[in-house]
Amino acid sequence: MKKNIAIIMGGYSSEVAISIKSGNVVYKHLNKEKYNPYRIHILNDGWFYVDDNELQYLVNKHDFSVEIEGNKITFDCVFNAIHGAPGENGVILAYFDLLGIKHTSAPFYQMALTFNKRDTLSVLQKYEIPTATSVYLNKGNSVNPDEIVAKVGLPCFVKPNNAGSSFGISKVYEAHKLYDAIDKAYQEDDEILIESFLEGTEVSVGVIEYKGELLVLPITEIVSENDFFDYEAKYEGKSQEITPARITTEEENKVKAIAKKVYTALNMSGFSRSEYILVNGEPHFLEMNTVPGLTEESILPQQASEAGITLTELFDNAIQNQLN
Structure with missing residues (x-):
């Protein structure tokens, strides 16, 4: 009997469009003879199953189910394709653990x-x-560019602590430009990381x-x-x-x-x-x-291909690891 697989994509961060692209690639390559895949968009304005005609059906958050034409669909496993929050930071995975639903990612603590x-x-x-030498700042901390440069040197990188896809990152060559770089990083996260250039x-x-x-x-x-x-x-x-x-x-x-x-x-x-x-x-x-990029052009799929592993095999393996 085919297993029902929810492919979650989207999320609440700046990476939403990239995540949806990754999720659609998983949907495209998942073995339809073994699985019934469902594209589930997890978005700020709601959670929806999106069918092949782009019609949306609301997800019931009480048990993570979908009702389609009077039929209730539940899921045997969740394929996590959400870059950033709430997929890559573990938040939604804790929810699945509470519901007893298996998923393809590490446990929520390791993800967080x-x-x-x-x-x-x-x-x-x-x-x-x-690793590189680092300085940590939280939003509201005082900033002393001279002290930061004395520790990490120039150039240095200013990064949001909890973000991906290089959103909010700056490479800084002059101490006085740290202020703008820090402000940019704070647009993505309330915690930032300043690292020495390697x-x-x-x-x-x-x-x-x-x-x-x-x-x-x-x-x-x-x-x-x-x-x-x-x-x-x-x-x-x-x-x-x-x-x-x-x-x-x-x-x-x-x-x-x-x-x-x-x-x-x-x-x-x-x-x-x-x-x-x-x-x-x-x-x-x-x-x-x-939750690395999973499109045909992304790095991890390139590496899998070099190792002789197709996307279908890669995605099937991730699901089977959990179902078994």
Whole structure:
């Protein structure tokens, strides 16, 4: 008997359009002979099942069900394609746990932890994972540019602590420009992170549970046409994403080893894609994405393809990991 799969997409953050694109790709590639997939839009103005004719049906939040022409539809598993809140930060996953509905992401605590950049860095420092030097600020804190520069140097990056897709990020070259960069980051989040600039090769690597084993996917090298891997570089073709990365075998082995160590240390499950900068051949952790882009052009699907895994196989595996 076919399983009913809710593909949740959208969300409450600036990443809503990207998430819907990812969710539609999951819907397109999910094996229709095994599953009945349902596109569920989780939006600020409501939760809706959207059919192939773009007709909307309200989701009953009491039990996460949908009524279609008098038939009540419940779900065997939820495929999480929400970038940002409330999918990537774990909030909606806690709701599914309360309802006893399985989902393709890590447990809600791990999702919340990894969505919070500074908390993730704090945990990983205990495992001696190299990272950039950081300064943390909360909205309302006083800002002393000279003290910040003395710690992290210039240039530096100013980032929202809880956000994705490079929204709100600035690369700052002069101390007096920190104020504008901080204001920009606060538009996305009330907590921000200011990090030292790491000079080196940027790489991205996916780690997933595949057929019962922890699998480190082929590594992607990021070459941005812009000053850094910003929104334009990620989504508007202003970068080269080279898979496999043009790095030495020794560097590749180091990245794979640290990627697996990070995944295990954070007690992750499901999808992950982490970013590193190779500084003098040593990988420095930047951040982890637990709901990475899932379009045909996105990095993790590129890596899966290089490993001989189709999107249909990738998505099926994520669901089967939970159903089994």
